[in-house]
Amino acid sequence: MPAPSSAPIRLCIAGEGAMGSTHARIFADMPGVKTVALAAADMSRGRQLAAQYGIPDCSDDLAATLARTDVDAVVLATPSGLHAEHAELAARLGKPMLIEIPAALTLADTERLARVQAETGVPMMVAHSRRFAPPHTTLRERIQSGDFTLHHLVCETYFFRRNNLNMFGEPRTWVDSLLWHHACHTVDLFCWLLDESEFDVWGQRGPDHPELGIPMDITVAMRSRKRGTLLTMAMSFNNKGPFGGFYRYIGEEDTYRAFRDELTDSDGKVVEMPGAQPAFEAQDTEFIAALREGRPSRCDIASVLPAMRALDGIDRIMRGEPAAR
Missing domain, CATH: 3.30.360.10 (Dihydrodipicolinate Reductase; domain 2)
Structure with a gap:
């Protein structure tokens, strides 16, 4: 779970593509946040992104990265078809998350994620920017x-x-x-x-x-x-x-x-x-604020179910x- 309010929130960014890069740029300039790890499918592109934003570690093993004790939360900017799988993995490992839009590619998977959040108590915010x-x-x-x-x-x-x-x-x-x-x-x-x-x-x-x-x-x-x-x-x-x-x-x-x-x-x-x-800066700021304040975000997984x-x-x-x- 997130570090105490006096300590920086330590993030993993999962995804080396356009949105992973966007979040890396925003969090690099955000006080009280440190991106400590990048999980990438393409390690060549991942290392380039990590070097660009001073991220100290790059790995192609998302599960192992999420299991680290120095990772408080994760931004899931992986391919859309993997969002539901990766979100459940993060929840089972106790890591609050910001899931890039869409949370899933089916209603059934989105409803399952809402149930997982209710079961685990791990916050899921969706990037409905x-x-x-x-x-x-x-x-x-x-x-x-x-x-x-x-x-x-x-x-x-x-x-x-x-x-x-x-x-x-x-x-x-x-x-x-x-x-x-x-x-x-x-x-x-x-x-x-x-x-x-x-x-x-x-x-x-x-x-x-x-x-x-x-x-x-x-x-x-x-x-x-x-x-x-x-x-x-x-x-x-x-x-x-x-x-x-x-x-x-x-x-x-x-x-x-x-x-x-x-x-x-x-x-x-x-x-x-x-x-x-x-928009993107306001969205990522809300993700961190909700974690620090221990409250549901303004774009909690349950709130996207009508859409x-x-x-x-x-x-x-x-x-x-x-x-x-």
Whole structure:
């Protein structure tokens, strides 16, 4: 479990790819935190990352690294298909964790992780970074206070991923999921913005890529059963041009556009958000703060279950399967 509040929290980062590198950079500059170990599948890339951020140890044995007494907690930035397995391993070894999104690639595995957390008492936070982006936190506060009535959240998510590369343009050994990873960000955001769990859902998918074996284009829609608020998403791995998630909040009082950490109103004027921290930094700060304070994080594994249930329903519709009972 974490060290006393006067001592640094000693981390293991599992994963040498784009997100492992991102977390290593953030924690290298965070007071009261020391990354003591890196677990890597590709030891050559792992050693490079460890050297870049002064991480003293790099190993290809995650279980042995997590079993070390000088590791207090772990950031799981391994391939998406391994998140559930690695999260349970960490929990059984008593190590609190930040799991990169998605927590798992199925609803069943996510529900199992929630049960493991309840059984072991080991905290599991999931990196649903949209919950920490200043535009979204600002508008959620207004929605929850009744100051802004959201009618329709429209999201366009675009990448050009016809080759198996990560967000830094580096080769991947695993295939990303447009639905269970990228759509998961926005499905969870919608659930969180409204603080609701009951939705009607719909989705459609384009053809699978002949080599990657995944749909490259999808459409997702949700409707709040309580308020009737809509979510519409268009997502593509085929888009040439600017990439990322582009959000339009269409409300009664105004329309806002959010991109990464910037928010603009219907006139294109930037909305000032004094003291706002970038999303990834705010998310990782929350992980450490929750550990130090001995409380559930703002993105505890149980809190992501409504989004994962919605994704499961969308996935079933896309595959032409009956809805879960």
